[in-house]
Amino acid sequence: MSFLARISGSIRPISITATRYYTSGAVSAESIITRLKNDRKTFMKEKKQPDLNVVKGLLSDFTYYTKSANFVEGQSEEEACMSVLQKAIKRRQDSVSQYEAGGRPELAEQERVELKVLQSYLPEQMSPELIEQELRGIIQETGASTSRDIGKVMKAWKHDAATADRKVVSDIVKKLLK
Numbered sequence: 001m002s003f004l005a006r007i008s009g010s011i012r013p014i015s016i017t018a019t020r021y022y023t024s025g026a027v028s029a030e031s032i033i034t035r036l037k038n039d040r041k042t043f044m045k046e047k048k049q050p051d052l053n054v055v056k057g058l059l060s061d062f063t064y065y066t067k068s069a070n071f072v073e074g075q076s077e078e079e080a081c082m083s084v085l086q087k088a089i090k091r092r093q094d095s096v097s098q099y100e101a102g103g104r105p106e107l108a109e110q111e112r113v114e115l116k117v118l119q120s121y122l123p124e125q126m127s128p129e130l131i132e133q134e135l136r137g138i139i140q141e142t143g144a145s146t147s148r149d150i151g152k153v154m155k156a157w158k159h160d161a162a163t164a165d166r167k168v169v170s171d172i173v174k175k176l177l178k
Helices: 003-007 032-046 049-067 077-101 105-119 128-142 147-156 166-176
Strands: none
Touching (some): 032 049, 049 077, 049 105, 077 105, 128 166, 147 166
């Protein structure tokens, strides 16, 4: 009888439970990563191929980003996932405009479907009216009056890019400072 066979009866597996605690400002009911992983399972079961491909790609991009040199060491998972999500959305928006310019409406429509899936993971967006209202207050505070003061206003804008797209904000600032 071998040594391992003799002692195998006396060895019991030890179970260790590890818990992670994240202290990132706002506490959400479910993190984006958890939601993506749960949706991946659901889409697999329901055989929703386009949605599944988008979610798998996003999870892959997130994993690649966390292992790359671009990953900031102190950055939380939520922030990292949000930046990966926003980059994926911008990539799809660029693809839609390029496909439309190239006369490929079927590919543009496919990108729009993927874009819609990605946008469902973003937090609720601010309305343009609310953005404009807050920007008017910032313009009064900073004393901005011409288009040269756009930088001051954009620096004073404190909302996250996930709740208000920076392009929309800059377009409204340009309109207000004409």
